[in-house]
Amino acid sequence: MIHRTVTLTEATDILSKIVDAYGTPSNEGVEDVWVKSVFKQINENLYVNDLDIKLQWSLDQRTGKDRWTLVNTCSDEISQYATLLSPDEIKGFRNIIREIFRSAYLAKEDYSLPELYGIEEPKAKQLCRGGTKSGQAVIDQLLSTGWLHMSETRYISLSERTIIELKDYLIREFGSQPGETETSEYSGSLSTCAGCKEIVTFGQRCSNPQVNCNIRLHYHCTSPFFATLIDPRTCPGCSIAHGEVFTPIGC
Incomplete structure (x- = not known):
């Protein structure tokens, strides 16, 4: 892959060109479901051949759209990537x-x-x-x-x-784990989304001035998350009306 990360639109375009050149293996054409099935097959082949890489799916924080990134499964050190x-x-x-x-x-x-x-x-x-x-x-x-x-x-x-x-x-380096010694000066400065449990550096947070509420959300996770609550009008971390105190995360 020339690009280490691609959106669904970019992946569809790439696979469309492959289909045009070599023919499609089915009558489905290049659709979202087929693109995802192709990436699943690629990951299975990468695993079988012990190549220590995989295509990792995620939702883009800014757009909420599908994204796949080629990641190294054996190391998470910056120098290795x-x-x-x-x-x-x-x-x-x-x-x-x-x-x-x-x-x-x-x-x-x-x-x-x-x-x-x-x-x-x-x-x-x-x-x-x-x-x-x-x-x-x-x-x-x-x-x-x-x-x-x-x-x-x-x-x-x-x-x-x-x-x-x-x-x-x-x-x-920057997360906060209960019972663990802090590993860096700014341990605990990393936030995770209450909806998808992934890292959030662009989204929104509860800024209730009365308590130190820990609710953070990606924008695309906000509606689905509150829809699962018994009372979708209040923050589950501090019970205040979420429309009153939620402020942006990131720039």
């Missing part, structure tokens, strides 16, 4: 991730950095301390290779690819 990045870029990537979770820890879970972060002093030097590349050069490379996302408001955040591929690393 980002094999095309230089040592300076890998070091910078680690620092950027740490700074993004630091911002979430300090600034109400925005999980982002301003566009100019890589060129502002002294932040830029700290970003790539010990390396030969500038902070902006590292950020530009990570954006072009799909590890980072640039929002319409010009804020930098972790891409869907990074969240899927480095899920275990992010949980280990």
Whole structure:
């Protein structure tokens, strides 16, 4: 795969071209169900042949649409995934991730950095301390290779690819597990969606000022989640009307 992550639309387009070139194996044509069955078969073949990779399905946080990402099943270390990045870029990537979770820890879970972060002093030097590349050069490379996302408001955040591929690393470094010793300065700054239980860096949270409520939701998970509750009008974490106190996560 040229791209490590594809949407359903992109996958359909790729498979349509294959069907046009070689013919379709059935009368179904290239439809959503058939695309998903093809990816299931690919994963079965990858598993049988011990290739230590798989196509991981997820829902895009920003669009709520299907996405598949090619992930390494044997390691969750940044250096193992980002094999095309230089040592300076890998070091910078680690620092950027740490700074993004630091911002979430300090600034109400925005999980982002301003566009100019890589060129502002002294932040830029700290970003790539010990390396030969500038902070902006590292950020530009990570954006072009799909590890980072640039929002319409010009804020930098972790891409869907990074969240899927480095899920275990992010949980280990920034998650909070009951009874476990914190593994980094910002342990507990990572949030998970109350609906799908996956990492959420773009969505909404309960910000009830009276309590420290832990309910976080992706936008596409919000309606299905509240529809399952006995009282769909109140937050299950603090019982306040959810329309009154829910505020955005991420930029």
